[in-house]
Amino acid sequence: MAHPTPRSTRAARPRPAGRTPRAERTRAAILHAAELAFAQEGYAATRLEDVAEAVGIRRASIVYHFRDKREIYDAVLADLLSGFEARLAEALAIEGCLLVRIEAGVGAWVDYLGQRPSLARLLLREVADAPSAGPSLLAEVKPIADLVKRFHDETRDDPLARRKPVDPVHLASAVVGTTVFFVAAMPRLVPSGAFDPLDPDTLARHRSEVLRITRRLLGVESHSCAAEEAR
Amino acid sequence: MAHPTPRSTRAARPRPAGRTPRAERTRAAILHAAELAFAQEGYAATRLEDVAEAVGIRRASIVYHFRDKREIYDAVLADLLSGFEARLAEALAIEGCLLVRIEAGVGAWVDYLGQRPSLARLLLREVADAPSAGPSLLAEVKPIADLVKRFHDETRDDPLARRKPVDPVHLASAVVGTTVFFVAAMPRLVPSGAFDPLDPDTLARHRSEVLRITRRLLGVESHSCAAEEAR
DNA sequence: GTCTATAGAGAGATAGAC
DNA sequence: GTCTATCTCTCTATAGAC
Numbered sequence: 001m002a003h004p005t006p007r008s009t010r011a012a013r014p015r016p017a018g019r020t021p022r023a024e025r026t027r028a029a030i031l032h033a034a035e036l037a038f039a040q041e042g043y044a045a046t047r048l049e050d051v052a053e054a055v056g057i058r059r060a061s062i063v064y065h066f067r068d069k070r071e072i073y074d075a076v077l078a079d080l081l082s083g084f085e086a087r088l089a090e091a092l093a094i095e096g097c098l099l100v101r102i103e104a105g106v107g108a109w110v111d112y113l114g115q116r117p118s119l120a121r122l123l124l125r126e127v128a129d130a131p132s133a134g135p136s137l138l139a140e141v142k143p144i145a146d147l148v149k150r151f152h153d154e155t156r157d158d159p160l161a162r163r164k165p166v167d168p169v170h171l172a173s174a175v176v177g178t179t180v181f182f183v184a185a186m187p188r189l190v191p192s193g194a195f196d197p198l199d200p201d202t203l204a205r206h207r208s209e210v211l212r213i214t215r216r217l218l219g220v221e222s223h224s225c226a227a228e229e230a231r
Numbered sequence: 232m233a234h235p236t237p238r239s240t241r242a243a244r245p246r247p248a249g250r251t252p253r254a255e256r257t258r259a260a261i262l263h264a265a266e267l268a269f270a271q272e273g274y275a276a277t278r279l280e281d282v283a284e285a286v287g288i289r290r291a292s293i294v295y296h297f298r299d300k301r302e303i304y305d306a307v308l309a310d311l312l313s314g315f316e317a318r319l320a321e322a323l324a325i326e327g328c329l330l331v332r333i334e335a336g337v338g339a340w341v342d343y344l345g346q347r348p349s350l351a352r353l354l355l356r357e358v359a360d361a362p363s364a365g366p367s368l369l370a371e372v373k374p375i376a377d378l379v380k381r382f383h384d385e386t387r388d389d390p391l392a393r394r395k396p397v398d399p400v401h402l403a404s405a406v407v408g409t410t411v412f413f414v415a416a417m418p419r420l421v422p423s424g425a426f427d428p429l430d431p432d433t434l435a436r437h438r439s440e441v442l443r444i445t446r447r448l449l450g451v452e453s454h455s456c457a458a459e460e461a462r
Numbered sequence: 463g464t465c466t467a468t469a470g471a472g473a474g475a476t477a478g479a480c
Numbered sequence: 481g482t483c484t485a486t487c488t489c490t491c492t493a494t495a496g497a498c
Contacts, residue, residue: 177412185358
């Protein structure tokens with residue numbers, strides 16, 4: 001048994017769709033508090049007691065909105081991931097050559113992590129906790145993977161793509177690993193709070209480093225479209 | 232409270248130094264089984280019950296060798312880290328220009344993760360679970376950080392170093408994040424076991440990708456010393 | 463919708479026999 | 481050194497009142 005509690009497979013809502021505004025607010029407040037708690041403490045270490053306290057209600061009241069702890073976690077993760085999915089779709093939709101659009105996508109990723117660093121912490125845990133075989137995480141990430149795949153298909157003719165300079169798995173682990181570590185891990189590795197990855201300047205520097213890695217892994221030196229298309 | 236059980240600060244051994252060969256074997260077996268369990272399941276989800284079963288003894292017997300669960304975990308992590316420390320020291324001691332030695336160090340890191348992938352999983356969890364402020368992980372990694380710092384000092388005169396092309400924090404998160412994700416996370420993200428980062432060929436490819444990232448982040452195109460020193 | 467109160471399970475720690 | 485047996489704590493989940 002890898003996971004203490006298996007991912008919830010039951011209906012997502014304990015109540016029918018129609019919710020009162022009050023319930024809606026409480027529900028949102030629970031999600032927000034839970035996101036912070038899960039990011040800070042981890043799934044197992046997070047006590048529903050503390051989440052309730054942060055919201056200003058009692059533990060048992062949470063159950064009115066969510067069937068169990070796992071359902072809250074799933075909702076938090078889904079919210080974070082779908083948020084990025086939307087941003088990524090926007091970014092990939094811009095006009096421009098392949099490289100410009102890839103850069104837009106990678107940039108959107110870095111920016112999104114900067115705005116919602118909880119995602120970095122949750123991802124760290126997700127990959128650490130996911131059972132070796134289970135397709136759990138895979139299912140959650142699928143919409144995003146589909147998006148990337150669609151993008152890949154529709155740009156198959158691009159000269160850059162045809163060069164196939166690097167294995168996508170390597171590129172993915174480089175981009176995702178680097179950013180997630182930068183946001184979630186480095187603050188805990190460099191001495192006493194002297195480092196804040198969310199500081200706008202710091203994040204901007206990181207963003208350009210990641211773009212540099214991306215371009216260079218792709219075998220491209222310049223970041224101008226013209227230079228690329230002139231080959 | 233971030234950690235369910237704080238890192239153990241008491242004496243490392245429940246018994247004086249002199250151990251019987253039998254006890255020594257049992258102790259080693261516990262450490263080995265615990266390493267696998269912690270890597271596979273995580274700290275909280277690992278039951279001492281299961282570790283004992285894997286060793287072939289009873290749960291209570293573990294307590295003879297280790298004061299508590301945390302002490303086992305600390306011992307496992309220390310073993311993994313000190314193993315790398317030794318390899319890194321070797322790698323950095325070789326003759327050659329700065330770039331060659333940096334490459335040796337990075338290569339040693341990738342190779343070591345390939346041999347002891349548990350370290351990747353534990354690191355993933357460590358950074359995810361470490362309390363925001365606590366210097367716990369920092370203390371564990373200190374010997375390695377010192378080693379890198381010594382290396383940095385003694386190569387201060389190198390032309391490559393003087394160019395200071397990139398912030399060390401960015402470089403570190405790139406190298407560590409990329410490798411850790413590659414080894415520990417990607418197998419759980421690509422469909423059903425079609426990907427094995429520990430396969431010698433796959434790992435070798437990854438190794439060269441990481442070296443490529445390193446060189447390019449450093450602003451160096453060629454990997455020959457001659458090319459670098461000719462500037 | 464939110465509360466109080468309680469049931470129930472899991473897992474780590476401890477005491478003491480062999 | 482390793483065992484059996486037990487204790488205790490924590491946290492989730494549930495029942496039912498307001």
